[in-house]
Amino acid sequence: MTEHDFYLDRRALVTGGLGFIGSNLAVRLARLGAQVTVVDSCVPGCGASDSNLEGVHHLVRVIRANIADTAEFERELAQADIVFNLAGEISHSRSMEDPLRDLELNTVAQLKFLSAACALRRGVRVVYAGTRQVYGPAAELPVGEDVLINPTDFNGVHKRAAELYHQMLTRMGKLDGVVLRLTNVYGPRLGLHAHGQGFLSVFLRRLLDGDGIEIFGDGAQLRDPIYSEDVVEAFLLAGMARELPHRIFNVGGPETLSVAAIAGIMRDEIAPETAVRCRPFPPDHLAFDIGSYSSDTSRIRRDLGWQPRTGFRAGIRETVRWFAGVSTSR
């Protein structure tokens, strides 16, 4: 079955659907003909923006509510054919500054939301946006899904608890959950002005402003950045999958690059005249830094037939084109 056949007229609830990845997914779903409801409370600093749904506003119903306040979208949840669960805070640094806020947004709210989902729409497929941050420092690369979980920050702990909710409720037959552990994502609608959205956001904002960029450390750390459309594809496939021998999947990019190489490509594509400098890790960042990371994506390739299609340089070009279009149209 094609994505179009599957999602046409399907009622999809997207939590966090005004945020970076959530809005890319909502836009794609709307274009596939799904009946999309977005639930987003626009928590300051989490990257949500109404403008992220530009072009599909007429196709998407937006409910401004915290996912914990389930009375605000009870009917939509009860009628959902599928839930894409992307609401949450992703900032590692902010979770260290205010752990209770992170606990509230990533664990307490998920518990309330999932409890309502079990009650109102028992057995519904829920695809949850997890994070590779749950792994902590890698013992070896690439990192598979079954290694020890050892997060270095509160965000990792709280997102891990939310993963476990999905797993447990799925085993009990109350939900039909799938967890995608996302690596560093970039692309159209990346939040450039929100706090703590990761180094790709910082690099992109500075380069688009014509400023130079700074790498923490020596730049040798490895990452496997992934283009947002490839992540959207993983969500769509996870939503469609019938047989699920596994419930947790890594979603990582097609290339493993050093941070210096990532910075170099971005600089070359966006603002070749600017400088890339290295500076020592700020101590508060070093404390939760995970060192080098790359995802072993063999499980999702095998089980869901997914593969990332966009190389890093091509993805950065697309991203820059998108941001240029946005700034022209406003």
Place this chain on the structure above:
Amino acid sequence: MTEHDFYLDRRALVTGGLGFIGSNLAVRLARLGAQVTVVDSCVPGCGASDSNLEGVHHLVRVIRANIADTAEFERELAQADIVFNLAGEISHSRSMEDPLRDLELNTVAQLKFLSAACALRRGVRVVYAGTRQVYGPAAELPVGEDVLINPTDFNGVHKRAAELYHQMLTRMGKLDGVVLRLTNVYGPRLGLHAHGQGFLSVFLRRLLDGDGIEIFGDGAQLRDPIYSEDVVEAFLLAGMARELPHRIFNVGGPETLSVAAIAGIMRDEIAPETAVRCRPFPPDHLAFDIGSYSSDTSRIRRDLGWQPRTGFRAGIRETVRWFAGVSTSR
């Protein structure tokens, strides 16, 4: 160094110190000459009782406070040489009935408590009472510490999050944490009238009352019950340990027995005239049942030199003697 030399005059803070295991530990610490402060809010249903400290009331300072309300014991926390962190809810069934309550007691409260500990007494040794429930159904027996974490109930998820707090804050140098994953514990001061304290509590209460007992399922499930004094010993050793190549340890009993064998021994020792019957699992219990379980305790034996000393029959005899003494003395 002997336990006596180590703990003499040492300031020990015991959270949950009016509960079953916490009070056994507090009593032992007091008898070793430690300066013991107990923090316990006596959450209804968690098994706390003033009478658990009978005989050492003059040696133990008791602060009635939730561990989340750190202002209530700020000075004691700031001056603690060591923290034994046993406060929490242990009932699996209750966590399924009221997950938010369990989250509050086992995760939110721990986050507030540990944040205060980091601020007031950076680097303090904290020995946390974890649970084997975090493992979920065992792929093979005995279960080692590094298997996949897959809890079957909210209690397991929330206790796992608290474990991860200890791990993460230890890695950051803010705490010096050790997690003990306890299996089914029995012994003096076991809460007989609290809800959901496990089948050993139910069996013991009924047999002491001269009632017969019921086994869920066919009784073939394996467990490795452990006597409370052996658990206390594990806490004391974890508090004393200097070198800690690992931070998580299983604490399980010396024998792996079927539930039917456990029931038979208890019946024979306590009320030989009563009947042991099997009945099907109630569906709400079956949903979070983990099947057979036994702990691989080789890590704590090797790293801390611990070993369980009390066989199940001997431990039950001691337990019965203790409860007989209590009922005589009142």
